[in-house]
Amino acid sequence: MNPVEQLNLYLALGALLFVCGVVCMATKRNAIGVLIGVELVLNGANINFVAFSRFHPNFQVEGMIFALFVIVMAAGEAAVALAIVLNFYNNHTTVDVDTAEELKG
Amino acid sequence: MLTEQPGLLFVAATLLPIASFAILLLWGAVRWGLRPYANDNPAARNVFEMLGGAVPGPGPAYVATAAIGLAFVCSLIGFCIFLGEVGTMHELEHELVHHQQAHPDKHDDKQGEKKDDDIDKLRGEFNQLKHHWEGSVDWARLYSSSQKDIDRGAILTVGFRIDMLSAVMFVMVTFVATLIHLFSIGYMSDELQKEVEDHEVHTAHGHYSRRGRFGRFFMFLSLFCFSMLNLILADNLFQIFVSWELVGICSFLLIGFYFERTSASNASNKAFITNRIGDAGFIIGLMIIWTFFGTFNFEEIFRRVRCPQVDAHGPITFKIGEDSAKHRIVRGNAEQKEGYPFFKANPEGSLALIFPRNEHLHGPQSEQKVYPEPGATQYTTIPYWLLVVAGLGIFLGCVGKSAQFPLQVWLPDAMEGPTPVSALIHAATMVAAGVYLVGRCYPFFTPEVLLTISYVGAITLFVAASIAVVMTDIKKVLAYSTVSQLGYMMLGLGVGGWTAGLLHLLTHAFFKALLFLGSGSVIYGCHHQQDMLKMGGLYPKMKITALTMLMGVLAIAGTPFFSGWYSKDEILVSAYGFVMANKQHFLLFLLPLVTAGITTFYMFRMWFMTFTGKPRDEYVHEHAHESPWQMTVPLILLAILSVGVAWGWPPHIPEHSWLGEQLHHYSQPESVKVDFAEADKAIAAHHGHEVVFFTATSVVGIGLVFALVLYFYGVLDPNDAKEQFPDVHRFLLNKWYFDELYSTLLIRPALVIAHWCRNFDSTVIDGFVNGLGKWSVLTSYWSGRFDSGIIDGFANLIADVSYAVGSWLRNVQTGYLRSYILFLALAAMAIWVLLYAWANAVIGGP
Numbered sequence: 001m002n003p004v005e006q007l008n009l010y011l012a013l014g015a016l017l018f019v020c021g022v023v024c025m026a027t028k029r030n031a032i033g034v035l036i037g038v039e040l041v042l043n044g045a046n047i048n049f050v051a052f053s054r055f056h057p058n059f060q061v062e063g064m065i066f067a068l069f070v071i072v073m074a075a076g077e078a079a080v081a082l083a084i085v086l087n088f089y090n091n092h093t094t095v096d097v098d099t100a101e102e103l104k105g
Numbered sequence: 106m107l108t109e110q111p112g113l114l115f116v117a118a119t120l121l122p123i124a125s126f127a128i129l130l131l132w133g134a135v136r137w138g139l140r141p142y143a144n145d146n147p148a149a150r151n152v153f154e155m156l157g158g159a160v161p162g163p164g165p166a167y168v169a170t171a172a173i174g175l176a177f178v179c180s181l182i183g184f185c186i187f188l189g190e191v192g193t194m195h196e197l198e199h200e201l202v203h204h205q206q207a208h209p210d211k212h213d214d215k216q217g218e219k220k221d222d223d224i225d226k227l228r229g230e231f232n233q234l235k236h237h238w239e240g241s242v243d244w245a246r247l248y249s250s251s252q253k254d255i256d257r258g259a260i261l262t263v264g265f266r267i268d269m270l271s272a273v274m275f276v277m278v279t280f281v282a283t284l285i286h287l288f289s290i291g292y293m294s295d296e297l298q299k300e301v302e303d304h305e306v307h308t309a310h311g312h313y314s315r316r317g318r319f320g321r322f323f324m325f326l327s328l329f330c331f332s333m334l335n336l337i338l339a340d341n342l343f344q345i346f347v348s349w350e351l352v353g354i355c356s357f358l359l360i361g362f363y364f365e366r367t368s369a370s371n372a373s374n375k376a377f378i379t380n381r382i383g384d385a386g387f388i389i390g391l392m393i394i395w396t397f398f399g400t401f402n403f404e405e406i407f408r409r410v411r412c413p414q415v416d417a418h419g420p421i422t423f424k425i426g427e428d429s430a431k432h433r434i435v436r437g438n439a440e441q442k443e444g445y446p447f448f449k450a451n452p453e454g455s456l457a458l459i460f461p462r463n464e465h466l467h468g469p470q471s472e473q474k475v476y477p478e479p480g481a482t483q484y485t486t487i488p489y490w491l492l493v494v495a496g497l498g499i500f501l502g503c504v505g506k507s508a509q510f511p512l513q514v515w516l517p518d519a520m521e522g523p524t525p526v527s528a529l530i531h532a533a534t535m536v537a538a539g540v541y542l543v544g545r546c547y548p549f550f551t552p553e554v555l556l557t558i559s560y561v562g563a564i565t566l567f568v569a570a571s572i573a574v575v576m577t578d579i580k581k582v583l584a585y586s587t588v589s590q591l592g593y594m595m596l597g598l599g600v601g602g603w604t605a606g607l608l609h610l611l612t613h614a615f616f617k618a619l620l621f622l623g624s625g626s627v628i629y630g631c632h633h634q635q636d637m638l639k640m641g642g643l644y645p646k647m648k649i650t651a652l653t654m655l656m657g658v659l660a661i662a663g664t665p666f667f668s669g670w671y672s673k674d675e676i677l678v679s680a681y682g683f684v685m686a687n688k689q690h691f692l693l694f695l696l697p698l699v700t701a702g703i704t705t706f707y708m709f710r711m712w713f714m715t716f717t718g719k720p721r722d723e724y725v726h727e728h729a730h731e732s733p734w735q736m737t738v739p740l741i742l743l744a745i746l747s748v749g750v751a752w753g754w755p756p757h758i759p760e761h762s763w764l765g766e767q768l769h770h771y772s773q774p775e776s777v778k779v780d781f782a783e784a785d786k787a788i789a790a791h792h793g794h795e796v797v798f799f800t801a802t803s804v805v806g807i808g809l810v811f812a813l814v815l816y817f818y819g820v821l822d823p824n825d826a827k828e829q830f831p832d833v834h835r836f837l838l839n840k841w842y843f844d845e846l847y848s849t850l851l852i853r854p855a856l857v858i859a860h861w862c863r864n865f866d867s868t869v870i871d872g873f874v875n876g877l878g879k880w881s882v883l884t885s886y887w888s889g890r891f892d893s894g895i896i897d898g899f900a901n902l903i904a905d906v907s908y909a910v911g912s913w914l915r916n917v918q919t920g921y922l923r924s925y926i927l928f929l930a931l932a933a934m935a936i937w938v939l940l941y942a943w944a945n946a947v948i949g950g951p
Contacts, residue, residue: 022926022930025923025926026923026926026927026930027923028923029923034922097921097922097923098921098922098923100920100922101919101920101921102920103918103920104918104919104920104921
């Protein structure tokens with residue numbers, strides 16, 4: 001199996017994870033579920049970065065550094081998002097994202 | 106200063122009344138300004154009370170009377186000094202002329218130089234004396250179109266020049282005016298009340314009542330005196346014109362003194378407007394003089410229009426036909442001689458010569474009056490007809506002021522003013538101004554103008570006398586007699602009786618002032634009754650008035666040895682001489698002769714109707730009384746002068762009248778003798794003095810007999826005469842229908858034209874303007890519609906469309922997180938699809 005085919009397999013896994021994350025975000029009404037979808041999307045992207053760092057000579061360092069950035073950012077995002085969810089729960093006694101529609105046009 | 110220039114006494118006499126005017130004006134203005142505050146503000150009340158309080162006091166009268174009295178004293182002293190110097194001055198002038206004619210060329214030999222010294226000495230003395238009596242200050246420097254003046258510019262000056270005529274006039278005017286002021290203190294005493302009820306003005310609430318106007322009356326009198334004195338003082342025509350207009354405005358103010366009465370305000374308007382017609386002529390004359398002579402100064406104008414005896418080149422030896430051209434207006438034609446313009450004298454020529462500014466006669470002076478020699482010997486010409494027009498124009502001004510035919514209509518109406526004003530206008534100021542100006546401008550008048558003056562005078566004196574015969578208002582009789590006497594003066598001047606005309610002006614001033622003040626006394630005594638049909642038998646009630654008035658009547662009638670006789674006889678002699686020399690103008694003697702009889706008749710008719718016979722109205726007779734001393738003293742003084750002002754020695758020869766001789770010797774222009782030489786010869790040849798004395802005296806006697814028969818003895822009833830000739834009576838009573846004639850000829854056409862103009866204005870002009878207005882309203886309406894419909898509509902459309910698009914797009918923003926994510930995914934997919942398609946299309950695959 002040549003490296004390009006190996007890379008394509010990784011990329012397919014990343015795309016699958018990304019689509020799963022997006023579907024999860026679009027379908028879950030629970031805010032926590034939505035966060036899980038977000039994590040899936042980020043990790044789908046991370047797989048791509050790591051795969052390119054492994055198989056593409058130009059991205060050996062950059063891929064790894066970007067993967068680390070994404071992990072750090074995901075942690076920060078989760079912390080902030082969970083804080084918003086907690087606050088939302090305090091105000092509305094629910095974590096259903098469909099009830100949060102006050103910003104509509 | 107006064108010893109250096111005693112002429113300044115006359116300037117002081119002129120300025121005193123204007124000072125009084127200024128004081129009274131200020132006084133009145135302060136009182137008027139304080140009046141509203143006098144009740145509340147104690148300081149204002151104190152000043153207000155100090156100035157006379159609410160009730161006008163007699164203070165203004167004292168100020169004005171003191172001013173004019175002082176002016177009289179000044180002029181009298183000035184006159185006496187002048188009398189002392191005038192003889193010497195006259196001799197010196199003659200000697201100078203004589204010297205210069207005998208020794209024209211100064212630098213020929215030793216003897217000549219000696220003579221030169223003599224002349225210079227004489228000239229020095231003469232100039233010194235002359236300087237006593239004239240002076241001027243530059244007022245404005247203008248530039249004249251006349252070429253000769255380029256070096257000098259043209260200067261309007263304010264100055265004074267005293268000769269015998271103005272000196273005598275000064276004494277006369279100030280004296281008469283002083284007495285009139287004094288008389289007015291008594292006559293106008295009604296005005297001293299806080300409230301004056303005017304019985305001749307009716308309002309819805311009975312008689313009109315107003316504040317007393319004592320101060321205002323004396324203020325106007327002062328201004329009037331100043332204007333008249335300034336007119337006599339002036340050494341130039343422009344200054345005269347200014348005073349002339351001031352006299353006009355003063356007469357307007359004083360005739361309209363009771364301006365609430367319609368008749369008074371109409372009369373003042375009539376006087377003013379009639380005078381405007383005359384002034385238009387005056388202005389035309391002034392413009393012609395200014396254009397051709399570049400100066401208004403009398404001496405310069407006369408020296409340039411009449412041929413001088415010497416000019417810069419020496420004695421003038423011009424001849425017109427047989428006679429020397431000296432003192433004549435030289436006519437001729439412009440011709441070419443060897444390529445140069447050349448003036449050829451010719452008695453029928455179309456041009457008149459203007460002589461150079463000749464200062465040679467009086468020598469080069471140290472002051473401003475030295476003109477450069479080359480310019481000084483420039484002869485120029487004026488078209489002769491323009492000279493005539495200028496003379497006629499100036500005379501037209503005099504016609505207006507002196508109420509001559511055809512502008513005589515204003516003077517009888519001017520009787521609406523208070524009687525002292527009538528006396529002032531008729532005796533000393535306004536009407537005298539016209540005659541004075543004719544006398545002053547005499548050398549400027551051509552024979553045509555002088556003939557016009559004579560005929561205007563002759564017509565005036567006859568028309569006015571015939572009207573005076575039927576008038577029953579005592580003041581109207583006097584008014585028409587004034588017009589008639591002014592006609593005599595004009596006639597006298599026109600036929601060459603320069604001295605006679607002006608002597609009549611002086612004597613007339615005294616007896617007319619006397620008659621008017623006498624009538625004022627009668628009117629005052631009869632409680633403002635002026636109609637002679639309600640008088641009669643007043644002699645025992647007011648003896649002083651009656652006797653003094655009789656003196657005036659005798660004087661005006663021309664009774665021998667009364668002042669009027671001396672002047673009127675002289676006028677008739679001049680007219681006789683003129684007619685004998687020019688037989689075709691026989692009316693110029695006949696009319697004044699007949700009128701002398703008519704004058705006697707109507708003056709005695711007035712006196713008899715007023716003072717003798719049975720009282721016609723019991724009420725008036727019962728309440729009649731003699732006037733207070735302020736009024737009778739002036740009457741007595743004037744009566745004395747009316748009798749004796751023209752006396753001379755021997756008294757039975759009119760031309761030996763002292764006053765007349767003074768005027769004749771020292772003031773009469775040289776041109777008179779030259780222009781009327783034939784008439785003078787005719788007087789001597791046809792025994793003029795004797796003929797006139799006998800005919801005139803008998804005509805006067807006939808007039809007196811008629812008056813006695815009709816009005817004193819009552820042998821014949823005047824009413825019979827009235828019934829015998831009703832048409833004549835009506836014709837005279839309506840003043841020869843002059844008012845109606847002017848109304849038809851001038852006033853109504855003017856009104857019709859004015860009506861047309863108004864209609865034209867209101868239909869065509871207004872219509873055009875209104876049409877423009879309507880058109881622009883219509884345009885604006887459509888412009889507004891376009892603006893609000895199309896421009897605004899377009900702007901609104903853009904807004905509406907954006908609003909609609911916005912409203913539709915807001916539906917996308919649902920607020921649901923999940924739908925946003927869906928949109929994101931779909932959008933990402935869409936972008937991917939588009940990129941893929943684009944890559945396929947452009948670069949042939951990803």
